[in-house]
Amino acid sequence: MRVAMLLLLAAFWLAGPASAEVQEVYDFDTRAEEQRYQQLISELRCPKCQNQNIADSNAPISKDMRDQVYRMMRQGASNEEIVDDLVARFGEFVQYKPPVDKRTIVLWAFPAIAAIGGFLVVAGVLWRARRRNEQDSALSDDEKRRAERILKDQGGSSDR
Amino acid sequence: MKRVFLFLPLVVALAVGIFLFAGLGKDPTKLDSALIGKPVPEFSLENLADPELTMDTSVFKGEVSLLNVWAEWCPSCWDEHEYLMHLARDKGVRIVGLNYKDQRENAFRFLNRLGNPYETIIFDPEGKLGFDLGVYGAPETYVISADGIVLHRHVGVVNEQVWQQELLPIVNEARGES
Numbered sequence: 001m002r003v004a005m006l007l008l009l010a011a012f013w014l015a016g017p018a019s020a021e022v023q024e025v026y027d028f029d030t031r032a033e034e035q036r037y038q039q040l041i042s043e044l045r046c047p048k049c050q051n052q053n054i055a056d057s058n059a060p061i062s063k064d065m066r067d068q069v070y071r072m073m074r075q076g077a078s079n080e081e082i083v084d085d086l087v088a089r090f091g092e093f094v095q096y097k098p099p100v101d102k103r104t105i106v107l108w109a110f111p112a113i114a115a116i117g118g119f120l121v122v123a124g125v126l127w128r129a130r131r132r133n134e135q136d137s138a139l140s141d142d143e144k145r146r147a148e149r150i151l152k153d154q155g156g157s158s159d160r
Numbered sequence: 161m162k163r164v165f166l167f168l169p170l171v172v173a174l175a176v177g178i179f180l181f182a183g184l185g186k187d188p189t190k191l192d193s194a195l196i197g198k199p200v201p202e203f204s205l206e207n208l209a210d211p212e213l214t215m216d217t218s219v220f221k222g223e224v225s226l227l228n229v230w231a232e233w234c235p236s237c238w239d240e241h242e243y244l245m246h247l248a249r250d251k252g253v254r255i256v257g258l259n260y261k262d263q264r265e266n267a268f269r270f271l272n273r274l275g276n277p278y279e280t281i282i283f284d285p286e287g288k289l290g291f292d293l294g295v296y297g298a299p300e301t302y303v304i305s306a307d308g309i310v311l312h313r314h315v316g317v318v319n320e321q322v323w324q325q326e327l328l329p330i331v332n333e334a335r336g337e338s
Contacts, residue, residue: 047191047296060261061296064287089294091194 024063026070033073040069040079044086045094053096065094193302193313194294200227200308201292208259208267208281215282220308224334225254226327227302228278228318229290232266234298240317241274247323248277253331257281260290260298303327305334 028034038055044065046057054062054069065086072082086094098104139147195201200217207213220227228244230237247253257278259267262285284290293302296315303312312330314322 047294050189060287064291068291088194089292090296091191091294093191 024066036079037069037073040073040082041066043096044069044083045096047090047093065090190315191296193310195310196312198310200304200310201289203282203284203289203292205289206283208257208264208283211283215280217308219256219280219282220304220306222306223254224306224331225256225279225304226331227256227258227304229258229260229293229295229298229300229302231260231262231298232270233262234260236317237299238270238274240299240319241270241277243317243319243323244277245275247318248279254279256304258289258293259283259285260295261285261287301327303330303334 026034026037028037041055042053044054046052046054046059046062046065048059048061049057052062054065068086069082072085077085083095092098098107100108200220202217204214204216207215226247230241244255248255255278257280259281262283264283267281267283282289287295293300293310299317301314301318302310305311311334312327314326316322318327
């Protein structure tokens with residue numbers, strides 16, 4: 001049993017480097033830089049395999065794009081510059097997060113519009129319901145006296 | 161007045177339906193090039209046939225051209241090649257080739273077997289110009305104006321239908337202007 005476990009561990013240990021070859025390995029000076037790289041490539045979309053980001057995609061074009069991200073990072077480019085550079089080549093399609101501008105403002109504002117709209121509908125329904133209740137329960141003094149009399153009579157009759 | 165509001169869901173459903181219906185026929189894998197209306201990116205690459213000859217954007221100057229991105233390893237490029245031969249031979253279309261991420265020997269073998277419709281071929285083994293053009297799937301065909309401006313991109317095979325309906329009108333318009 002112990003031997004089997006050791007063999008299994010050895011197998012995992014050997015398999016580790018083999019699977020790491022799927023993606024190219026880049027050197028980063030700091031951990032923060034590497035995280036920035038990972039963040040960038042997870043936000044960029046592969047134009048060939050359309051529902052993958054370039055971090056997940058094995059398409060050659062994604063590798064080229066990762067290379068470009070890495071190269072530009074090395075040259076000290078900001079995140080914005082890197083994304084703009086790729087958008088200039090491949091179009092806005094490669095951005096999972098569309099920029100806020102005239103054409104996309106409806107898209108960005110839609111959650112807020114939907115929330116406010118929903119709130120207004122609920123508020124309207126509640127307000128109307130409450131007003132109806134008030135109207136129904138609003139009895140004139142005469143009606144109240146009559147109602148009390150009727151209730152009293154009924155109370156008396158139930159004693160019989 | 162309140163009756164009118166009863167039709168609101170119907171109106172909303174119709175609006176959404178029209179919006180979605182308009183999107184039905186579109187192929188989401190065909191993207192517009194980001195370079196439309198912009199000059200072809202600067203490049204300096206070898207000629208496929210002659211490594212001594214360095215090519216740059218001046219290859220597009222003076223005449224409306226098609227820029228066809230191809231490679232020996234690309235199956236659809238084999239499919240469209242016959243039609244490109246027809247365009248070059250019978251219709252007098254100027255086609256510049258961009259041999260994309262390929263090897264010289266393979267490219268020559270391809271041309272020897274199927275013929276060469278290209279006026280000249282740019283050799284881009286690392287896909288540098290391809291990357292700058294935003295090539296994401298060979299074959300791709302660009303219409304380039306006589307002053308080197310990208311007018312249109314077609315992703316995928318060029319055939320009679322694509323030529324007649326998509327590319328020819330743009331080529332004709334560009335020829336008329338210049």
